[in-house]
Amino acid sequence: DGGITQSPKYLFRKEGQNVTLSCEQNLNHDAMYWYRQDPGQGLRLIYYSQIVNDFQKGDIAEGYSVSREKKESFPLTVTSAQKNPTAFYLCASSGRSYNSPLHFGNGTRLTVT
């Protein structure tokens, strides 16, 4: 079955360390997205990519970085510059058309202490 795989489900890191969250999709979707979810704030867009080797900043890109070397993969790195990294992170993908709904992974809960 096609879908989006995020790993790991839970991630713990010490403050000051960079950490990379994995996102892989086999839906053959062009577009991929990273969202951050905090209580009471809904989903906020971190980065998105419409094609390989190209990506754009979302609303809260500071302290994050991404790469899109393959169509299937869109890893997110949370750097030490991110002031409040503890959150739930969701990866999503969609088809080429703007009426294509987002398909989501199961998310990664990152805790930084």
Place this chain on the structure above:
Amino acid sequence: AQTVTQSQPEMSVQEAETVTLSCTYDTSESDYYLFWYKQPPSRQMILVIRQEAYKQQNATENRFSVNFQKAAKSFSLKISDSQLGDAAMYFCAYVGSFRASGTYKYIFGTGTRLKVLA
């Protein structure tokens, strides 16, 4: 800029009853799509229903239906015969066509937590 507002942080409904979740949005575009997503305790985001702005007919998916009022920029979700499994966070989302950049940005509301009482 487009915005999506869900003014009900939390709602409750008795099992087998009907509940309506509200969503309003602001946009100057004429062509766009609206979605409702469900996020149960597992935190998996699940598409519930979608509506194209050009279609006047309200979308329906089994027990879920929408009341789409384009002029009022309102997109409410009605859940009929509520079941315990409907308990979740519900997010309203908007996506329009950004032709200049060719990229599409989904905008989400802050969500409504639905509790279903047995």
